[in-house]
Amino acid sequence: MKYKLEKYAKDLRLYYHYGCRRLGLEKHSIHQILSRKHKLLYIPISKNASTSLKHVLFELEEGFAYKYFGKNKQVYRSLHDYFLKQPNAFTGVSDLLSDTSFTKFAVIRDPVKRLISCYRNRVVDLKDLEKSRLDGLPVRPDINYFILKLNKYQKANKIIEHHSRAQHKFLGNTLQYLDHIFPMKQMQRLKDFIKKYQPDYKLLERKSKGTSYALNDLSAEALEKAIHFYQKDYDLLEDYYSADQIWDEYNQASI
Numbered sequence: 393m394k395y396k397l398e399k400y401a402k403d404l405r406l407y408y409h410y411g412c413r414r415l416g417l418e419k420h421s422i423h424q425i426l427s428r429k430h431k432l433l434y435i436p437i438s439k440n441a442s443t444s445l446k447h448v449l450f451e452l453e454e455g456f457a458y459k460y461f462g463k464n465k466q467v468y469r470s471l472h473d474y475f476l477k478q479p480n481a482f483t484g485v486s487d488l489l490s491d492t493s494f495t496k497f498a499v500i501r502d503p504v505k506r507l508i509s510c511y512r513n514r515v516v517d518l519k520d521l522e523k524s525r526l527d528g529l530p531v532r533p534d535i536n537y538f539i540l541k542l543n544k545y546q547k548a549n550k551i552i553e554h555h556s557r558a559q560h561k562f563l564g565n566t567l568q569y570l571d572h573i574f575p576m577k578q579m580q581r582l583k584d585f586i587k588k589y590q591p592d593y594k595l596l597e598r599k600s601k602g603t604s605y606a607l608n609d610l611s612a613e614a615l616e617k618a619i620h621f622y623q624k625d626y627d628l629l630e631d632y633y634s635a636d637q638i639w640d641e642y643n644q645a646s647i
Contacts, residue, residue, distance in 0.1 A: 420482040422564045425475050426494065427453045430589045433494035436475075437562040438555045439506045439513070440499040440576060446471050448586055448593065488569035497572035499582065500559060502633045503622035504615065505607065507542075510555045511535050512605045524549040535605055536614040542621060558621075560628045567628065575632050607638070608645035615642055 425434040427449050434449055436442040450458045450471060458471050468474040475481060488496065501509075514520045515538060521531050526548050529541060538545060546553040567573060574582040586593060610618070619626070619635045626635050 420484065422483050422485065422488065422562070423476070423481060424483050424488075425449050426478070426480065427589075429453055431494050432589065433488075433491075433496040435496070435498040435563060435570070437498060437500070437559050438557065439509050440501045440559075441579070441582070442499070443471070445499065446475060448590075450474070451593070452590055485564040485566055485569065488564070495571050496569055497574065497585070498563065498567075498570055499574045499576060500629055500632060501576040502638060503559065503625040503629075504610075504618045504638050505576075506559070507539065507556055507618055507622070508535070508605050508607065508610075510552070511538050512603055514552055514555050516603045516605075520549055520551045521545070523551075535609055536611045539610065539614040539618050539621075542617070559625045563628070565624070565628060573632075606645065607642050610642070612642075615639070 423436060425436055425446065426432070427434075430452055432449065432452070434445060436446065447458055458474070468477065515533070519532075521529075521533075524531075526545075529544055529548065530537065533541070533545075542556060546556060563570075572585060574585070583594075607615075615638070619638065623635075626633060
């Protein structure tokens with residue numbers, strides 16, 4: 393009976409934090425992953441090497457590679473479930489700014505390229521849309537149709553919404569609390585950073601197999617729509633990415 397009550401309490405806390413995030417309440421708007429042993433704090437952003445880094449943080453904290461397991465009478469369905477159900481799994485910008493005891497880091501990515509990765513992995517390879525009621529939308533849209541109808545696909549499928557959610561929403565619309573920011577194109581910097589805490593660890597290159605899509609697979613209309621959709625990301629990440637840069641790369645690739 394006690395175990396059931398504890399499990400119910402943890403599930404209730406998770407749903408409470410999820411509801412706070414959906415309502416935009418600042419106190420619980422940001423998912424954080426902590427390694428208390430190493431005083432590391434990671435802000436996961438889907439499609440930005442987050443699964444690989446969760447494996448890293450898990451092994452740093454627990455001392456062994458992740459596998460399906462239970463701890464403290466709590467059974468975790470997945471690595472993601474494990475981190476979502478940890479104490480203090482959710483926080484806000486004010487707490488992140490005030491806490492200087494952890495080294496905080498995140499991985500960022502060009503918004504349009506991140507969306508292309510979402511389409512390749514979640515729509516084409518994993519076929520997530522086949523699990524949804526799409527109200528007339530194609531289950532297997534081409535990449536341009538998917539981008540042009542992104543709002544509708546996000547509303548129809550929570551997995552798609554999560555993996556295509558704007559990066560500024562994961563970050564709380566600020567980078568001020570972060571000690572280290574790693575662009576995806578600079579993965580060696582990230583690997584060197586991780587090796588400071590576990591020298592023999594190799595960052596796994598996950599989700600690299602499957603179909604391939606590139607920037608020049610987009611129509612000009614779809615690219616314009618994607619840039620507009622992620623304009624707040626480009627504003628937040630202006631020191632790293634810009635719409636002009638992605639247009640230049642697109643035009644070069646289309647020659």
